Amino acid sequence: MAEFTDQIRQTFDFHRLVFRIGELSSMTGVSARQLRYWEKKELIASREREDGQQARVYTFKTFIKVSMMKYFLDAGYTLAGAAKQAQAREENVKHIHRFVSTGMKGFAMIDNQMAINLGAFDDTQTLMALLPDDGPIHYKLLPNDEAQRLTDASRV
DNA sequence: TTTCTTACA
DNA sequence: TGTAAGGA
Structure with missing residues (x-):
């Protein structure tokens, strides 16, 4: 039983899952240049250096946001518009998660x-x-x- | 090999 | 935004 639970927990534990810029780029189809630019614009808060290195690290949460922004961007939104839409969806996700984890x-x-x-x-x-x-x-x-x-x- | 910043196209 | 340069 504990084994099964651990498996479930690991499946949902995205916190430890982090990506480097090249990985996130190929995963989302957003160029590394764009990712750095978006970060400078503070559209994605993804600068998290865990170790002493100066390489960027992106969390799973950021991956989701970048994916959403890419989606809205492709749908014709401006960069700022896409970021706004993604932010709105992110709020929804929070609520859904709260609902699910409460239930x-x-x-x-x-x-x-x-x-x-x-x-x-x-x-x-x-x-x-x-x-x-x-x-x-x-x-x-x-x-x-x-x-x-x-x-x-x-x-x- | 990959990523970083800066700068030019 | 893409890409090149020159380091780390």
Whole structure:
């Protein structure tokens, strides 16, 4: 169980994932020149030197933003316009993430099936979503203490 | 090899 | 924005 949870956590742990300018460039189709220019314009806050080197490092978050800006740029927006649009979407992503992370209390294995703890159903019961390898998702109510015991306390 | 800054096209 | 120069 802990193994599975670790896998999930790693999958969602983008914080440690960083890119160099050449990598980000080929990933997004935005030239290194543009990336440096955008940075100077403060459209992307991606100057993060972790080590003593003077090479830029970009976070996954920046990758997302650059990708969005590229999208809007291709759609005909000006650079400033694209940045604004990307910023707006980024806010949405924050809200969605908050919603999801609030709703998901953790993972569990029930009857040998992957399950997600969706939180309190009422004062005594917790709602669990059971996800079989194949077939439809179904739900199950467990006493709070049992749900608590089965759930690996990890957050995404 | 890759990235950095500066400067010119 | 692309590209060249000259270092790191």
